[in-house]
Amino acid sequence: MYDLHTHTSRSDGQHSPEELVTLAAEKKLQGLGITDHDEIGGIERALAQAAIAGLDIIPGVELSTSHRGYDVHILGYFIDYGDAGLLRFLHTLKDQRLNRASRIVEKLNHLGLTMSFDAVLEEAGEGCVGRPHVANALVREGYVTTFQDAFNHYLAEDKPAFVPKPELAPAAGIAVIHQAGGLAGLAHPGQNLTAEVVLEIIKLGVDAIETIHPKHSGERQRFFQALAEKFDLLQTGGSDFHGGAKGLEKLGQYTVSRVQVDRLRDLVVERRKTWH
Numbered sequence: 001m002y003d004l005h006t007h008t009s010r011s012d013g014q015h016s017p018e019e020l021v022t023l024a025a026e027k028k029l030q031g032l033g034i035t036d037h038d039e040i041g042g043i044e045r046a047l048a049q050a051a052i053a054g055l056d057i058i059p060g061v062e063l064s065t066s067h068r069g070y071d072v073h074i075l076g077y078f079i080d081y082g083d084a085g086l087l088r089f090l091h092t093l094k095d096q097r098l099n100r101a102s103r104i105v106e107k108l109n110h111l112g113l114t115m116s117f118d119a120v121l122e123e124a125g126e127g128c129v130g131r132p133h134v135a136n137a138l139v140r141e142g143y144v145t146t147f148q149d150a151f152n153h154y155l156a157e158d159k160p161a162f163v164p165k166p167e168l169a170p171a172a173g174i175a176v177i178h179q180a181g182g183l184a185g186l187a188h189p190g191q192n193l194t195a196e197v198v199l200e201i202i203k204l205g206v207d208a209i210e211t212i213h214p215k216h217s218g219e220r221q222r223f224f225q226a227l228a229e230k231f232d233l234l235q236t237g238g239s240d241f242h243g244g245a246k247g248l249e250k251l252g253q254y255t256v257s258r259v260q261v262d263r264l265r266d267l268v269v270e271r272r273k274t275w276h
Helices: 017-026 043-053 084-110 117-124 131-140 147-155 170-179 195-202 218-230 244-250 258-275
Strands: 002-006 031-034 056-067 070-077 183-186 208-212 234-237
Touching: 002 017, 002 056, 002 070, 002 234, 002 258, 017 031, 017 043, 031 043, 043 056, 056 084, 056 170, 056 195, 056 258, 070 170, 070 195, 070 208, 084 117, 084 131, 084 170, 117 131, 131 147, 170 183, 183 195, 183 234, 183 258, 195 218, 208 218, 218 234, 234 258
Parallel strands: 002 031, 031 056, 183 208, 208 234
Antiparallel strands: 056 070, 070 183
């Protein structure tokens, strides 16, 4: 079985790529999709460890886009992670993330907190900086007790230190994934999207929809499976692993079969025949 939605310390996960592969092997998984947020730096490291552990690694990414006020995450699978266009695109996103985090820190300081941007960068380490790293810095500096408190008091959308993400259209994310030779899938549609928005994203040209996800009830999973069949989309699934005790419980529970992965792989092969 394959978990096609996981995150490493290269974005907001708690485990290095090597640690994640080792954990997956311990869970007896056949393979993993490495899908860090707006970041591909963990893929080669995961591949190297997987060669030792005997796992199949699907090179991927999870792009953060927005549509009509909704956060829409686009998963990319079987991407050429050395593609120049993709690398330029991700570099731009990284700069935008740094700018956003800096503005959040400015707002926190205006609220009377003494928070340095370096403290946030230290939390991010090698990863792509985001609000979770600001939250961790707030906990470490003693301004809040828990990670969730940081969002509840400062970082959530309706809180005083919130800074909106730069607008990136889903169509742009889908296009850059296709240009990098990959397949584009709509991530966890049941988490925050209305049925109307899901249909609009499907019409933009995604190849797959994530039907299996911890945030999907059985009813929602069946709904999205029917939707995938109606629009002739492939189906993906995974634990959305970030680490922690709850994450470790989920790793290996939300999976797709080798047959489903082979369908994705076969479509990539067919597409690439037409590109060359």
